[in-house]
Amino acid sequence: MSANNKTEDYTVKGSEPVELDERKMKILTAIIQNYLESGEPVGSRTISKYTDLNLSSATIRNEMADLEEMGYILQPHTSAGRIPSDMGYRIYVDNMMKVKEEALKTKEAEVDDMKEFLIKKVDKVETLLQNMAKMLATNTNYATMISAPHMHKNKIKFIQLSQVEIHKLLCVMVLEGNIIKNKIIEVDDEINNETMLKLNILLNSSLNGLALDEINLGIISRMTNQAGEHTNIVRTVIDAVAEVIVAEEDVEIYTSGATNIFKYPELSDSDSASKLISTFEEKQLLSRLVVDDSERRDIQVYIGDETPVQSMKDCSVITASYELDDGVKGTIGIIGPKRMDYEKALSAITSVKEKLNSAFKKPEE
Amino acid sequence: MSANNKTEDYTVKGSEPVELDERKMKILTAIIQNYLESGEPVGSRTISKYTDLNLSSATIRNEMADLEEMGYILQPHTSAGRIPSDMGYRIYVDNMMKVKEEALKTKEAEVDDMKEFLIKKVDKVETLLQNMAKMLATNTNYATMISAPHMHKNKIKFIQLSQVEIHKLLCVMVLEGNIIKNKIIEVDDEINNETMLKLNILLNSSLNGLALDEINLGIISRMTNQAGEHTNIVRTVIDAVAEVIVAEEDVEIYTSGATNIFKYPELSDSDSASKLISTFEEKQLLSRLVVDDSERRDIQVYIGDETPVQSMKDCSVITASYELDDGVKGTIGIIGPKRMDYEKALSAITSVKEKLNSAFKKPEE
DNA sequence: TGTTAGCACTCCAAACAAATGAGTGCTAAT
């Protein structure tokens, strides 16, 4: 269908199923950048002046007609300017990231107005992540989320049982990264001090250093054997541990800046706003953004319909994963309008990612 | 200024600085009830048909003119119907509560579609409160909040120090109501098992049964004396305990149903919605709703400007306090439009209040 | 052959103008 396609000599990387003139690319970029700022459809005259191409508006118009036919831009209505299509954003972002990739590698993230002290000061993981999410939201003016690292690959560092009341035991687990979990366990038997000591030794010697999902039937049966007369208590405790793991299955997610969406009129109408904000309130819906497949590329940009979360189909979503320990990962997310400042957002999320990576790094490494 | 005031024989309770005809009261009530449902200004004709007073619209009009002059209702503009003023709501609510008070006392709260199992099942306070807030929001279609009981009057039930790493101790505190707090403490010294045991005995014997704000200098100095060579560790631990208390100063607050406000057009415009939802996101702003003065009446209704939270001046707010133990209180709140269904809201909040009271009651009582 | 000026055309948005109708206040009669 395309009329003139003498452009193969420019676009090189054969991966994308598209062929774009250098000039067309420049024009598309100009349209998008303009639209990112203004949020209004942009016309040929604007581009003609805005770019250094020195082309008349008429020429631009022709090119724009082509770009529209190819699906990169679209008109809200006849005789309006053009706005980028999802496909347009996509090629823009991909292109941008190709360029930025090296730049980001060499220079360390520059968004360093994030106060370092946050990390030092805070000893609770929850607070740290909540603060980070807030900071990221404030810096970018988008909505943000950070998922707590999912635990099932995390290792038990320390486990302790203590008697709180006559039939109530407190079980405290400390995981790698100093994440603390506790649970009250009700037991039928009465337990004396000595037994308690034995139980604790048994628990620690059997479980320490194990990742949560490494606790299998073999280990369990070995433990119950060694427990002697206290088999049922050990069983109860293991059940409790299991419950902690299960509870952690639906990961905890911290969000911030949900109300930032009101800064973007295209998302502010009562209907979309309501749906979006609900998603942030019912955090579990956000779990679809959490990386589970480790194959995926490091930083991911979803534009419009690409997003895994239904309510965000008019948004763009950027996710990145941070690492706590081998295989133990969490996700950072930025949610904004499709016309988000991708460059800024990417650099901000990269910065947070690095901050979190270093925050969780064990000092001895 | 009022023309005809031969009404003193009806309104009895001399406490309110108002004098309202029985008929005027009926009309006012009719206006309000109508407005609660429709959300639209209500005219004289409507009232004439709606009530059983058998009065023509003209008569109603005269009465309405009086009511407006007295400040109970107002016109959005000339030739529109009337809507209740804050003062109108106020007298309506006060009147209603006077009637309901006894009714509520005798029959137990009827909103018992709240599943009991919630309380049994859940052992974490946070989850319980979060679920309760959610349930209340779902039932009422308003936004809700529940503050965790503030701790400074709560008693320590159990305290334990354990070694997690070479220079890291874990301090776990269990408070009355099985509320668990933990904190990682960094220490300089190395500590052997025996010392640890001694420290734990010292901590428990000194602190158990004490309310957090009963830990004064006397107790602290006695403890440090008994600590012998480990004075500085004890000091560090006490600091940690203090930090837990301080951290608890700005109470934790659980919210739900913030997006319910979009169900009420008068609150849905981008501006108010944004401000309101921000308040729910920055939960600390809600702390002004939390009861601190125990003098206050049991259930409180704030209408419009009366609310202590600035961003809610176009809303009505209902708060109630629940009790965990002597003096340890938390607050439940419902936030909705001024034209909220006060009756339903009051009965719902009462029900939750009772549920929480009984959930925290110690079984032996 | 690619670029540009010019022009007719489209269509949204804002501005203005009537038409509608719900609701009032007032007056005079009951």
Added chain:
DNA sequence: ATTAGCACTCATTTGTTTGGAGTGCTAACA
């Protein structure tokens, strides 16, 4: 004291007009 009746007000709705931004196309130009 109550009510019917009537003139009046004013937000809302609907229709009409206008302005202008932006397009597509064609014909001229380098």
